[in-house]
Amino acid sequence: MTQAPPSDTPVIAVDGPSGSGKGTVGRRLAGILGWHYLDSGALYRALALAARRAGVDLADGAAVAALAPGLDLAFEGDRVRLAGEDVTAALRSERCGEAASRIAALPEVREALLARQRAFRRAPGLVADGRDMGTVVFPDAVAKFFITASVEERARRRHKQLLEQGLDAKLPDLFGELAARDARDAGRRHAPLVAAPDAVVIDTTGIGVEEVVARVLAEVRSRLGGAVPDAS
């Protein structure tokens, strides 16, 4: 795996399994700090979508990785465009999450997306959300969080979220899909889903978003000093 180039720009890594709330917390944190935000899962999801559309075998690491340099991806607020097309809804489907998890297990694919993720590191700072932000992509992050929750609670959250978005979802199916995705992401050989040894682990089961954000902010404040604004 390629080493990260040295940089003075601070990164906060927010890793964790699906539906733990890392995206919600990461976006809130980036907004409060006025920093850039990287949703690294969206890169894996977009590459999986592009591969499926190109008829590429998702198990063929070299062929999927070959699509990465030409991936024409644009983040516009909460929307994501692939070659100009708004693919936000397509990317959020569990089918795409599963495909992303499959290609993410291939070392060629992870390597092909590495420089692209690191390019998000721009002043004044970056909040990066994913599975290996603190372990592989930004090992020198100033603060690392591992946000988790029970698989039951994560499935319930994802179910509610998908219904709110007008998408069809069944709770037992989601539970099975999340558990299978957790097992694949945590069990792979390259950059598995695991808390960095120096990460602050927050189990959000039964804890609301506001309290999680408050805990994260308190920790960030202790690392970065008093210049961190309040959550409101």
Ligand SMILES: Nc1ncnc2c1ncn2[C@@H]1O[C@H](COP(=O)(O)OP(=O)(O)O)[C@@H](O)[C@H]1O
């Ligand atoms: N601590 C929490 N308590 C209750 N719901 C939460 C919490 N954190 C996130 N959520 C909700 O759960 C859903 C999944 O959160 P999200 O941030 O997308 O997870 P992830 O990025 O880890 O997959 C969203 O609808 C979000 O509003």
Ligand SMILES: Nc1ccn([C@H]2C[C@H](O)[C@@H](COP(=O)(O)OP(=O)(O)O)O2)c(=O)n1
């Ligand atoms: N840094 C990352 C980000 C995502 N992945 C893979 C593994 C995940 O199952 C898929 C989708 O990730 P994403 O963060 O979008 O998924 P959730 O929002 O947590 O459900 O991509 C990864 O291997 N490494």
